[in-house]
Amino acid sequence: MRTPRENLLSVFRHEIPEWIPVVAHVDPYNQPNQRGMDPQLAEKLSNVRWADESIVTFSRYLGLDIMDFFFPPIAIRQRTVTVETETKEDLQITTWRTPKGDLRQVLRFSPDTGMWYTVEHQVKEVADLPRLAAVFEDQEIAFDPERLTALQARQRLIGDDGILICSFPGTPLGQLIRVHAGVETTGYLWADGPRELHALVEVMTENHLRQFQLSASCDGIDAMVGMDDTSTTTQSPAMFEEYCLPYTDLIADAVHAQGKLYFHHSCGLIHDLMPLYRQTRMDAVHGYTIPPLGDVGIAEGLALLGSKITILPGFIQLFGNMDDREAVEESVIAMFREATPGAHFIPCVAADPEKTMEDTEFIVRICKQYQQ
Numbered sequence: 579m580r581t582p583r584e585n586l587l588s589v590f591r592h593e594i595p596e597w598i599p600v601v602a603h604v605d606p607y608n609q610p611n612q613r614g615m616d617p618q619l620a621e622k623l624s625n626v627r628w629a630d631e632s633i634v635t636f637s638r639y640l641g642l643d644i645m646d647f648f649f650p651p652i653a654i655r656q657r658t659v660t661v662e663t664e665t666k667e668d669l670q671i672t673t674w675r676t677p678k679g680d681l682r683q684v685l686r687f688s689p690d691t692g693m694w695y696t697v698e699h700q701v702k703e704v705a706d707l708p709r710l711a712a713v714f715e716d717q718e719i720a721f722d723p724e725r726l727t728a729l730q731a732r733q734r735l736i737g738d739d740g741i742l743i744c745s746f747p748g749t750p751l752g753q754l755i756r757v758h759a760g761v762e763t764t765g766y767l768w769a770d771g772p773r774e775l776h777a778l779v780e781v782m783t784e785n786h787l788r789q790f791q792l793s794a795s796c797d798g799i800d801a802m803v804g805m806d807d808t809s810t811t812t813q814s815p816a817m818f819e820e821y822c823l824p825y826t827d828l829i830a831d832a833v834h835a836q837g838k839l840y841f842h843h844s845c846g847l848i849h850d851l852m853p854l855y856r857q858t859r860m861d862a863v864h865g866y867t868i869p870p871l872g873d874v875g876i877a878e879g880l881a882l883l884g885s886k887i888t889i890l891p892g893f894i895q896l897f898g899n900m901d902d903r904e905a906v907e908e909s910v911i912a913m914f915r916e917a918t919p920g921a922h923f924i925p926c927v928a929a930d931p932e933k934t935m936e937d938t939e940f941i942v943r944i945c946k947q948y949q950q
Contacts, residue, residue, distance in 0.1 A: 589920070742799055830859040841860065
């Protein structure tokens with residue numbers, strides 16, 4: 579019998595697994611509701627942070643396979659560009675002073691979520707693009723000894739119960755949309771500053787490639803996750819084709835050269851991006867979102883992606899009304915039915931703050947009946 583780790587990896591070799599792996603996910607956005615939770619588990623999950631041990635804890639409690647996420651084992655520092663940060667009440671104001679001019683970003687802290695949200699983006703006009711390029715050109719990327727030690731400890735914690743993944747920044751286009759410029763400004767930049775935008779993307783791509791290559795050289799990492807997380811509501815297929823297709827294959831090839839897998843996180847409405855994903859050498863679509871939250875089902879997505887890409891969908895049932903238990907059960911069964919024989923399918927139980935542990939365990943019980 580295969581170990582859970584071996585069984586998970588077999589799916590990415592497009593083999594029929596001994597059982598369909600089902601994994602769990604916890605992060606600051608996806609924190610489990612503690613109503614009715616085992617007190618010991620509640621204590622361990624009382625303060626979920628990015629890349630902590632919460633996924634391992636939650637997965638083992640539920641008896642699921644482990645697909646854990648960790649930080650890349652690298653440190654990034656500016657060599658000559660200075661970064662100045664000041665905090666005023668709930669605002670954090672950061673200024674990058676580059677040879678091409680200054681960039682300014684303002685974040686606001688939300689006590690409700692414990693996270694920071696963008697009020698003012700770095701990039702506001704075409705003239706800011708070479709300034710942002712100067713930031714990335716200036717960065718020095720090296721191993722972080724503390725993270726390397728922590729990575730090895732996490733690998734030992736997981737053992738043969740699963741795999742370990744490092745999560746990286748998104749594609750340059752995705753990062754502009756999500757982090758540096760926002761949706762509206764990125765759209766204007768695409769139309770009004772194509773030359774400057776391409777120049778920035780070239781610099782960011784080289785920077786990301788160094789991050790991926792250095793991290794992929796480490797033992798103990800099974801896969802790297804890049805992302806867009808933007809869907810066709812914020813970037814068109816034409817934009818993805820122009821800016822993301824070459825980037826994706828460049829990164830995937832670099833990761834594959836060192837025996838690692840490359841996942842592309844892209845939750846949301848991605849139906850019209852699927853034919854483009856199929857053209858790439860990515861190994862999996864992570865965060866794959868089915869209807870009614872997404873716009874492409876299991877069977878249709880597998881057909882659109884072909885035989886070389888695995889889908890990692892979430893159980894959207896946990897994000898909707900679960901009063902009709904019979905309907906919920908049938909929808910979960912339908913996911914497994916559409917994925918038969920399971921050679922390209924690893925579903926994920928993501929924690930939902932609005933659902934109780936009883937809701938979550940109900941989904942898990944159904945999964946365990948249909949995994950084999």
